[in-house]
Structures are given as structure tokens and as C-alpha cells.
Amino acid sequence: MKRSEALELLKQHVTSDQLLRHSFAVEAAMIAYAKRFGEDEEKWGNLGLLHDIDFEKYPDEHPHHAPELLQGAGFDDEFVDSILSHGENMDVPRDLMERKCLHAVDEMASFIIAVALMRPTRFEGLKAKSVKKKMKDKRFAAAVDREELIASMEDMGMEFAEHVDIIVNGLMEHEALISQDGYSLLG
Ligand SMILES: [Fe+2]
Numbered sequence: 001m002k003r004s005e006a007l008e009l010l011k012q013h014v015t016s017d018q019l020l021r022h023s024f025a026v027e028a029a030m031i032a033y034a035k036r037f038g039e040d041e042e043k044w045g046n047l048g049l050l051h052d053i054d055f056e057k058y059p060d061e062h063p064h065h066a067p068e069l070l071q072g073a074g075f076d077d078e079f080v081d082s083i084l085s086h087g088e089n090m091d092v093p094r095d096l097m098e099r100k101c102l103h104a105v106d107e108m109a110s111f112i113i114a115v116a117l118m119r120p121t122r123f124e125g126l127k128a129k130s131v132k133k134k135m136k137d138k139r140f141a142a143a144v145d146r147e148e149l150i151a152s153m154e155d156m157g158m159e160f161a162e163h164v165d166i167i168v169n170g171l172m173e174h175e176a177l178i179s180q181d182g183y184s185l186l187g
């Protein structure tokens, strides 16, 4: 499915700007990693874009309702299972790299944006060191589980500095793309 079609589908179920921004952020990181691993950028991007498609309608049952919202759009079972796999306590193993990656970038992409928003130059020059510093600051984005950020990254076999660099670069590139449609990752 083309990105434009996936975005139309997402917008049928998500109206909140905040959730759209988060979806774009995870999409950006997934595309960046697809490039890094030589994987299907469109597929990985769509996984990021659509991973929270049922969250607005079913916040307490997310992502259990994703399959029905994705039904009829032509996604195969593997794609739908990959979306399900980012939830906690799901029956789908995070065995494929796209699943490990989706899990690892979900909160990290938004955490990095929160760090960027504290800086005058935003993403420009944002290094892993600054992200690490904010991770140690317990009051900053207090709801984000730091151990989970690291454990999910390690499950991909990635190291912190490169993980952050890949995501920051992906976010920066994606910001330029989505700004053409009047969106911004930075609120
Ligand atoms: Fe989610």
C-alpha cells in the first residue's frame, strides 16, 4: 500500500494531532531503519504510520482492534501481526526485525522529539549524549520507561549512539517531507 493510502486510512480512525504526530514519528524511525537494514521502506513506514490506528477509538483495548480497522485494506497477516506485536502481553512474538524495531522506536522516537523541543535548534546537532542526559532526568517525560527503551534497543542488537543517530536523522528527513502537507513532528 502506498503511503498516501495508508495515511488516508489512518485519518479515518485518528483525529488527534498528537496521535498523528506520534504516528509520523514512528513512521520516520521505521523508514530510517528500513534504509539501514536494506528492508522494504514502504512496508516498514506503513507499520510505523498505522501501529496505533485503533488507539483513539479503543485506548483500553489497543492494539487488539487494529486487525478489524486494517481489514479490507489489503494487508497480509504478517503485517497485521507485526502491528499487534508492539503491544504488551500479545500472543505475537517479536521475532522479525520489523517487530523488534517497531517496539524499540515506538517510545524512543517520541522521547527524542521531546528532547528536541527543549533545544533552540531542535533536531539539528542533537546527539545521543543529550538524549542520555534527559533519560537520567527522572522528571523529564516521567511516564517513559527508560529500562524498556534500552531493553528494546538491545533486543535489536543496536547500541545507543547509533540508535539515536538513526532516529534523529530519520525524524529530520521526515519533518521536511510532512511539512509539505502542513504537518510537523514538533507540534
Ligand atoms: Fe501502541
Ligand SMILES: [Fe+2]
Pocket: 022, 026, 051, 052, 106, 107
Ligand atoms: Fe505508539
